[in-house]
Amino acid sequence: MTTLIPFRRASLRTLTLAAGAAVALIATTTLAGAPAQAAGPLQGGGGGDKSISISGATSCAADASKRTVTWTLSNSGDTDATIESVDAGTATAVVTGDPAVPLAGAVIPKKSGGHAGTLTATATLPGDATSASLKITVSWADAQGNHHAEHFGGQNSHEFTGYVRHIQGTCTNPGDCVSAANAHYTHTFDGPTGTATVAVAGDLPLCDGDSQDFLLVSYFAPSAKATWPQYAFDHQVGTLDHTHSSVALKVNLTGCYTQVDLVWGKDLINPMVANGPRYDNRKLGSGGAPGNRSKGPAAWYNGGTATCAAPAATMVSACTGEVTVHLSNALEAHYDAPFVVTAGADSSFKQTVTVSPGKSADVLVPADKAGTITVTMDDKVVAQGMWQPGHCSAPTVQAESTCDSLKITVSNPEGNLTTDVAIAYGAQTKNISVAPGKSETVTFAASTETEATVTFTDFRKTVTVVYNRPADCASPSPQPSTPASHVPSPSHTGSPGLPVTGVQVGAFAVGGALLLAAGAALFLFTRRRRLTEEA
Numbered sequence: 355m356t357t358l359i360p361f362r363r364a365s366l367r368t369l370t371l372a373a374g375a376a377v378a379l380i381a382t383t384t385l386a387g388a389p390a391q392a393a394g395p396l397q398g399g400g401g402g403d404k405s406i407s408i409s410g411a412t413s414c415a416a417d418a419s420k421r422t423v424t425w426t427l428s429n430s431g432d433t434d435a436t437i438e439s440v441d442a443g444t445a446t447a448v449v450t451g452d453p454a455v456p457l458a459g460a461v462i463p464k465k466s467g468g469h470a471g472t473l474t475a476t477a478t479l480p481g482d483a484t485s486a487s488l489k490i491t492v493s494w495a496d497a498q499g500n501h502h503a504e505h506f507g508g509q510n511s512h513e514f515t516g517y518v519r520h521i522q523g524t525c526t527n528p529g530d531c532v533s534a535a536n537a538h539y540t541h542t543f544d545g546p547t548g549t550a551t552v553a554v555a556g557d558l559p560l561c562d563g564d565s566q567d568f569l570l571v572s573y574f575a576p577s578a579k580a581t582w583p584q585y586a587f588d589h590q591v592g593t594l595d596h597t598h599s600s601v602a603l604k605v606n607l608t609g610c611y612t613q614v615d616l617v618w619g620k621d622l623i624n625p626m627v628a629n630g631p632r633y634d635n636r637k638l639g640s641g642g643a644p645g646n647r648s649k650g651p652a653a654w655y656n657g658g659t660a661t662c663a664a665p666a667a668t669m670v671s672a673c674t675g676e677v678t679v680h681l682s683n684a685l686e687a688h689y690d691a692p693f694v695v696t697a698g699a700d701s702s703f704k705q706t707v708t709v710s711p712g713k714s715a716d717v718l719v720p721a722d723k724a725g726t727i728t729v730t731m732d733d734k735v736v737a738q739g740m741w742q743p744g745h746c747s748a749p750t751v752q753a754e755s756t757c758d759s760l761k762i763t764v765s766n767p768e769g770n771l772t773t774d775v776a777i778a779y780g781a782q783t784k785n786i787s788v789a790p791g792k793s794e795t796v797t798f799a800a801s802t803e804t805e806a807t808v809t810f811t812d813f814r815k816t817v818t819v820v821y822n823r824p825a826d827c828a829s830p831s832p833q834p835s836t837p838a839s840h841v842p843s844p845s846h847t848g849s850p851g852l853p854v855t856g857v858q859v860g861a862f863a864v865g866g867a868l869l870l871a872a873g874a875a876l877f878l879f880t881r882r883r884r885l886t887e888e889a
Contacts, residue, residue: 432465618644749765768790
């Protein structure tokens with residue numbers, strides 16, 4: 355039994371040391387982040403948990419070609435922590451206090467009133483640095499201010515690291531240029547004329563390789579206020595860069611209700627609808643970023659005096675006294691056209707019709723209200739009119755036939771409009787216009803054609819007129835209106851002869867002579883054949 359007791363004590367001592375080493379190993383673990391946090395609380399002889407957290411922020415230094423990193427070191431321990439060593443990577447001159455002293459050797463005060471003690475330090479980085487880090491080694495004092503290794507499981511110091519990642523922009527020498535990320539601008543804006551300018555503020559251009567876009571856009575709008583939907587009509591993008599420190603922008607306006615905006619960037623919203631995306635602080639002159647980085651007037655405008663719909667109205671009178679009002683809205687219009695048709699001396703007839711783009715509609719005004727008709731939209735007059743006489747009574751036609759001509763007379767009743775008439779007789783055509791209460795006569799040379807046509811284009815009606823040549827005409831019959839094929843007659847001098855009638859004797863005489871010749875030839879042929887046979 356006596357040999358087992360030392361073994362057990364040795365084993366217990368060994369396990370205790372191993373556990374202490376494990377705790378020390380865990381305590382020295384470093385967490386990377388921005389800002390960095392301590393790896394975890396440390397248990398020490400000073401009492402309470404101990405931890406250092408490190409956070410950092412960057413800005414361009416007074417020498418704009420450099421960047422300043424401001425580090426905040428927080429001590430959650432109940433005793434002061436002394437910084438034994440500092441590693442800031444590419445940064446230089448890591449200092450603290452005023453007057454500034456090196457960070458190494460400085461003390462991070464203990465927590466007080468439940469709040470961690472803090473120490474601030476600064477370091478300088480190159481202007482194009484994209485990240486920063488700070489690694490420190492610290493040790494805590496005990497309650498009496500002494501530093502003992504046994505407080506930390508046999509280790510007298512611990513490392514903590516903080517990071518600043520993804521630094522944006524570049525700090526440059528103010529004597530050369532200004533980065534787009536740090537630049538400020540000035541602008542002018544004239545919404546009613548659709549013009550604007552933007553320029554880099556100060557005397558420095560943007561740095562080579564940097565640029566900034568600006569958008570000027572005009573919209574169709576439903577009214578002179580900011581209402582929706584709106585549709586982009588014209589826009590222009592201008593870009594500032596190292597060689598262009600200012601830009602002038604101009605857009606066409608709709609000629610109707612409009613909105614005009616000067617916007618940071620080049621992203622166009624089209625259309626802008628209710629509850630949809632807006633430019634908000636992207637408008638130059640806004641109260642928030644990025645629009646507030648340009649100094650100038652509020653760069654947005656709503657105005658115009660006319661609707662962006664395309665209304666039209668025409669009126670057609672009927673012979674019954676009614677009037678049909680034809681309403682239309684052009685296909686290229688962006689909005690519905692809300693027409694109001696009012697009629698009657700007391701405006702007792704009133705009808706509202708909404709016509710979509712590319713559509714039309716008719717409103718029938720009764721005869722007793724058709725004396726006065728007004729078409730409006732948005733309280734503006736589109737058309738005015740009343741019942742007017744039209745082509746209500748058909749014109750009349752009279753014809754007179756003579757031995758050598760055909761005369762046609764067209765009469766248009768009083769109260770009609772002037773009517774157009776097309777008259778055709780054979781190859782002859784004539785077009786006339788006949789005023790109300792008037793008559794017009796046309797004359798054609800007589801021909802073999804027996805009919806003429808009279809067409810009233812306004813009435814879509816055609817009347818047929820017959821040519822009756824008088825029977826007692828002494829002159830020859832009229833010639834055909836177009837030549838016909840015939841065998842010419844022998845010419846005669848003197849008085850005309852009798853008509854050629856009866857049997858054609860000459861033709862029979864010629865035929866008889868031919869038959870006699872054929873008979874004689876046959877007789878001679880037969881006689882020679884008989885004589886030859888007898889011989």
